[in-house]
Amino acid sequence: MYLHGTSKINALGHLEIGGCDTVELKKEYGTPLYIVDEHLIRQRAREYMDAFKASGLTFQVAYASKAFSVKAMCTLVEQEGLSLDVVSDGELYTAMQAGFPAERIHFHGNNKTPDEIEMALDAKIGCFVVDNFTEIHLLQAMAAEKNQTVKILLRITPGVEAHTHEYISTGQTDSKFGFDIGNGSAFEAIELASKQSHLQLLGVHSHIGSQIFEVEGFQMAVERVAGFAREVKEKLGLTFQVVNLGGGFGIRYVEGDTPLEVSQYVKAITDGVKNHFAGIGEELPEIWVEPGRSLVGEAGTTLYTVGTSKDIPGVRKYVAVDGGMSDNPRPALYESQYEAMLANRANEPAAETVSIAGKACESGDMLIWDLALPKVETGDLLAVACTGAYNYSMASNYNRIRRPAVVFVQDGQSDLVVRRESHEDIVRNDLIPARMNKQTVTS
Ligand SMILES: Cc1ncc(COP(=O)(O)O)c(C=O)c1O
Numbered sequence: 001m002y003l004h005g006t007s008k009i010n011a012l013g014h015l016e017i018g019g020c021d022t023v024e025l026k027k028e029y030g031t032p033l034y035i036v037d038e039h040l041i042r043q044r045a046r047e048y049m050d051a052f053k054a055s056g057l058t059f060q061v062a063y064a065s066k067a068f069s070v071k072a073m074c075t076l077v078e079q080e081g082l083s084l085d086v087v088s089d090g091e092l093y094t095a096m097q098a099g100f101p102a103e104r105i106h107f108h109g110n111n112k113t114p115d116e117i118e119m120a121l122d123a124k125i126g127c128f129v130v131d132n133f134t135e136i137h138l139l140q141a142m143a144a145e146k147n148q149t150v151k152i153l154l155r156i157t158p159g160v161e162a163h164t165h166e167y168i169s170t171g172q173t174d175s176k177f178g179f180d181i182g183n184g185s186a187f188e189a190i191e192l193a194s195k196q197s198h199l200q201l202l203g204v205h206s207h208i209g210s211q212i213f214e215v216e217g218f219q220m221a222v223e224r225v226a227g228f229a230r231e232v233k234e235k236l237g238l239t240f241q242v243v244n245l246g247g248g249f250g251i252r253y254v255e256g257d258t259p260l261e262v263s264q265y266v267k268a269i270t271d272g273v274k275n276h277f278a279g280i281g282e283e284l285p286e287i288w289v290e291p292g293r294s295l296v297g298e299a300g301t302t303l304y305t306v307g308t309s310k311d312i313p314g315v316r317k318y319v320a321v322d323g324g325m326s327d328n329p330r331p332a333l334y335e336s337q338y339e340a341m342l343a344n345r346a347n348e349p350a351a352e353t354v355s356i357a358g359k360a361c362e363s364g365d366m367l368i369w370d371l372a373l374p375k376v377e378t379g380d381l382l383a384v385a386c387t388g389a390y391n392y393s394m395a396s397n398y399n400r401i402r403r404p405a406v407v408f409v410q411d412g413q414s415d416l417v418v419r420r421e422s423h424e425d426i427v428r429n430d431l432i433p434a435r436m437n438k439q440t441v442t443s
């Protein structure tokens, strides 16, 4: 398993992250456990900030909180000077509960409900990324009602299909998101939005996909957006003050994944902006990006305890852990691949090939196929790397499995940032109708 960030094997032969021995973390917090390398997230955040500062452009780096939205993460991001992208009232509420500055919050989503818009208007967030015509009208009406003027970007689809898994590309023409440049709806939307009395159109947003390893997609997107900006300037006399180029910067999950350095992605974008936007307006636009996965993905490790195993001679050996698709649905959803190791016997050589099964009642609940490990025993600790993004945030209670705890680790200190769900949490919202006349258990 590749050791990201501060992960290393200590003198006891145990996996250690942020100076904390994972065997001790298991004793203190139990498993499954999400372990987050705080130092690595801060380092990535600084790489983004430094790369943009080096470009000389005005910028905002907004963390796409859908990747991992918890209060401590919002605080960390705030401390590093980033902005925050939210896509629901739940993510907005999390940010507000963490005291995240509202003016640095951007609200995304293809179907923001009136309640969500109201909440965001009342919070006085910094910007709405408007996705469709219905929303232009709704936001204008609601802002007018409250006598507020709201800053907006329009999400446009530049027709660039990033080289990635089909289910997570969003930049192509056939997409549920945004206004298409190619069919003219983006232009129409700009014209309409710019005429609204309570909307202040700052510019446009484009997100071309996820887990991208090349700069070409971003360069092409910048070029297309600049071409569109030129058309808008010529025909309507409007210039974009802000251009948001979304997220999608790739990370290393497994061998063969070849992400670029953060600075390389940023340079490709900022160079592209300098080349293609020159002369469109008096000044170059302010550039915003929205990395999610690349800020937190590699910083997360999930620790499981090995339970049962089933050897099918001549076929395969299944080894089951105490979590699975309920804490990491990505293998089942996207056939995503992960690397793992025995955290309690990290120096031992591989002795067998096993497949890691989750505990859910679902044949598809497999975390890793054909993984080489030392001879696995019940009670061993399995660490799965690179689970910081879209794991906790996509976790479910399927089979009424309780969601794991999350700890931040740094410099030998571990801090619980999300408690493990309790049995009480599982039934917290359940009600038995009185007419069923059932004597309920009280604990
Ligand atoms: C609009 C938007 N911005 C940012 C992101 C973050 O993407 P990633 O986590 O791949 O950086 C996404 C998710 O793909 C998105 O849809």
Ligand SMILES: N[C@@H](CCCC[NH3+])C(=O)O
Binding pocket: 168, 170, 210, 330, 389, 390
């Ligand atoms: N949830 C996806 C990425 C999110 C795409 C959001 N636009 C993943 O786990 O990779």
